[in-house]
Amino acid sequence: MKPNVRAGLLLGGVILLFSIVGGYIVTLPWWNAAGEPDATEWKLPARMPAGQQGELVRYGQKLFNDTPLYLGPDVAGVQMRYAGNRLSCQSCHANGGTQQNGLGLIGITRRFPQFNARAGHAITLEERINGCFERSMNGKALPNDSREMKAYLAYMDWLSADVPSGTKHIDGQGVLKLASLDRWADPGVGEAVFKQNCTVCHGANGLGQKAQDGRSYKYPPLWGPDSFNDGAGMDRVRTAAGYIYANMPKDNPSLTAEEAYDVAAYMDSQDRPHKAQLERDYPNLKAKPFDSPYGPYPDGYSEEQHKYGPFPATSPAP
Ligand code: HEC
């Protein structure tokens, strides 16, 4: 073979190889050019597993969407009253946990166990679920070996079915991270935002509207005895502002970031149940997020500034 023919074949081979590999990368599901998973699958997986696993997933789905009917303060068996309020998991993790920028849980089982600053060590998904039971649901921990905990895990595993294992981050998971304001979030201004945008569903008193069964809510309470307690993530103004900005008013999120901060401040300045022993959270105080609304703090800022801001630009994101 003449040298220039050999070189031509080599070049052709290299081009062929590149186009095969390139084509493969382009058609791989879930991954975009930056190597980040694509956030296109914010919906329930198409197929339900068969048999007993499917039954467990469906039970988990009911527990998630209609929590008070199975685990709330009104259920007959006292020992099953794990939730202390009548919220459902999907009162915050909207649409069965499939809402992008709405605390969606697609892919959740792929990113646990995970280091947790509030606990000060790596936690399992069971522990994270119980974090919401003890705080967002103002209740007590589900035993790890209960059928209910297994059903929650099966449901979340199903939600994650189409996400490759090892995926630690999906665009739009958790709450939207809003930039800090250069002023404090003002509950007084937030009251006006609330009256104009929120009362139609959550009520003039913020206590929500019950569903017909009388044991759960059509529109969940934002504060008061039947809402999340003061150790919950939603009691942090920055977390709540990001959630509200991306999701509320429901089906028509239309607030500016400033309005979202102010109405979050108004909501989080209202009375709600108290969680005991909050001072034990964040054993390493330096890892405590600046906007944690309860002390102790590792710095000289007041509790009020920690709660409402202004948050220093250097403080870690929520
Ligand atoms: C009042 C609102 C609210 C309710 C109700 C609620 N959660 Fe949460 N949940 C949150 C917030 C806020 C976070 C994120 C907290 C943070 O990181 O600060 C979260 C985080 C989680 C996570 C980890 C998510 C992730 O991306 O790492 C899981 C799992 C979870 N919740 C499960 C549940 C389950 C199960 C229920 C019902 C028993 C429930 N939650 C009820 C607000 C809520």
Ligand code: HEC
């Ligand atoms: C059209 C009815 C509607 C309006 C208006 C509305 N919400 Fe909601 N809100 C809901 C529903 C329904 C949920 C339950 C989660 C879901 O389905 O998205 C919810 C959940 C919430 C939650 C989490 C659950 C809880 O109890 O804490 C917060 C916080 C919240 N709304 C704040 C607001 C704020 C602030 C406004 C006004 C800016 C507002 N909402 C306006 C219907 C509404």
